Amino acid sequence: MTTPLQAVGTGTASRAKPETPLAAPRRLPLWKRLWRxxxxxxxxxxxxxxxxxxxxxxxxxxxxxFQDYQPYIGFLDSQWVGLQNFAxxxxxxxxxxxxxxxxxxxxTQLVLFFPAPIAxxxxxxxxxxxxxxxxxxxVVYLPHFIGWVIIVSVFQQVIGGAGVLPGFLESIGLPRxxxxxxxxxxxxxxxxxVIWKDCGWGTIIFLAALLSINPELYEAAxxxxxxxxxxLWHVTLPASHRSSSCCSSSTSAASCRSGSSRSCSSATRWGPSRARCSTPSSTSTASRTASGAPRRRWAW
Incomplete structure (x- = not known):
């Protein structure tokens, strides 16, 4: 049995009109968005x-x-050789x-350098x-802003032929x-x-990932x-695995690039005839001077 008040409420609800959905905002033209x-x-x-x-x-x-490129005549006048340089x-x-x-x-860098910033x-x-x-x-950020020439000079003074370490070995009766x-x-x-130079700089990403971990997870654990x-094993490392994956990829890419620059600069100490970096554009020129040139294992 319904009361008159309930009947009035039911009739009002039955006569209520459905709400119309709001229209989507009109998108501005491109030139107006550019001006905005x-x-x-x-x-x-x-x-x-x-x-x-x-x-x-x-x-x-x-x-x-794809040319027998000559710097003095430029790209337009150099002879086209196709894939001969690559062959x-x-x-x-x-x-x-x-x-x-x-x-x-x-x-080597992936095994030794990659865990260093994480640790x-x-x-x-x-x-x-x-x-x-x-x-x-x-303190650990500062070596990142030092040039490679200075870093190699520091290592030369410490572990080079006339450095501190060989002199110490000779003083205790060991060969230099x-x-x-x-x-x-x-x-x-x-x-x-690379570890001494970029280890501190690489900690920036990991420190940001560690600071973003909810402290309640440590409290619950x-x-x-x-x-x-x-x-550390169940909270910290799983929470920073994305940063670790990103840095491992960048470390691998940087390691592949490190061979062409630092190896060639180090090879110049062995003489001009041994310090060559072969690229597709310079292979034809280098191949003409390759006969009789001495070979060194790490002289690229």
């Missing part, structure tokens, strides 16, 4: 010009790989030696004092050891230099009886 965001577009203009001039325009220089490069045993050396350096970030994150943490961060001129020690030497190592 003109200030932001002007701010991005310097970066756009930089990438256009230094990254996209030089791509046209790749045509030199010469692939048929040169020194090219495959360079590929093997690059892979060896990459593997340093974990140590810095465990420091309780904020002042001590900032001081250590400033010059690591800077040992070809077998070159991958390890480059990796040590501690309440469940997890110790420091179990919290």
């Amino acid at each position: 965001d003109r200030v932001m577009l002007m701010l991005t203009l310097p970066g756009l010009v930089y990438f256009l001039v230094f990254h996209y325009v030089p791509l046209f220089g790749y045509v030199a790989a 010469t490069m692939l048929g040169d045993p020194r090219f495959w030696d360079a590929v093997g050396n690059t892979l060896r350096i990459t593997l 340093l970030a974990l140590l810095l994150n465990s420091v309780i004092s904020e002042k001590v943490r900032r001081f250590v961060q400033s 050891y010059d690591m800077m001129t040992d070809p077998d020690a070159f991958p390890l030497l480059v990796t040590l230099q 501690a309440m469940d009886g997890a110790g420091r190592w179990r919290r």
Whole structure:
């Protein structure tokens, strides 16, 4: 049995009109959006010009790989040779030696350099004092801004032929050891230099990932009886695995690039005839002077 008030309410609800959906906002034309965001577009203009001039325009220089390129006559007048430079490069045993050396350096840096920023970030994150943490961060960041020439000079003064370490070995009756001129020690030497230079800088990403972890996860793990190592293994590392994957990819790419620049600069100490970097554009010129040139294992 319904009351009159309920009947009135039911009739009102039955006569209520359904709500009409709101219309989607009308999209502005392109030129109006460009004019609206003109200030932001002007701010991005310097970066756009930089990438256009230094990254996209030089791509046209790749045509030199298909020419017998001569710098004095330019791209337009150089002889077109097609894939001859690549065939010469692939048929040169020194090219495959360079590929093997690059892979060896990459593997060495991936094994030794990749865990170093993670371990340093974990140590810095465990420091309780904020002042001590900032001081250590400033100290380990500084080598990143030092040029490679200065870093190689520092290593030369420490472990070179006339450096501190060989002199100490000679003072205690051991033979002098010059690591800077040992070809077998070159991958390890480059990796040590990279660790000393970029390990502190690489901790920035990991520290940001560690600071983004919810502290309640550590508290919950501690309440469940997890110790420091179990919290590290089950909370810290899983929460920063994306940053680790990103940095492992960048480390591999940087290791592949490190062979062409630092190896060639180190090879110049062995003489002009041994310091050559073969590229597709310079292979035809290098092949004409390859006969009778002495070979060195790490002279690319």
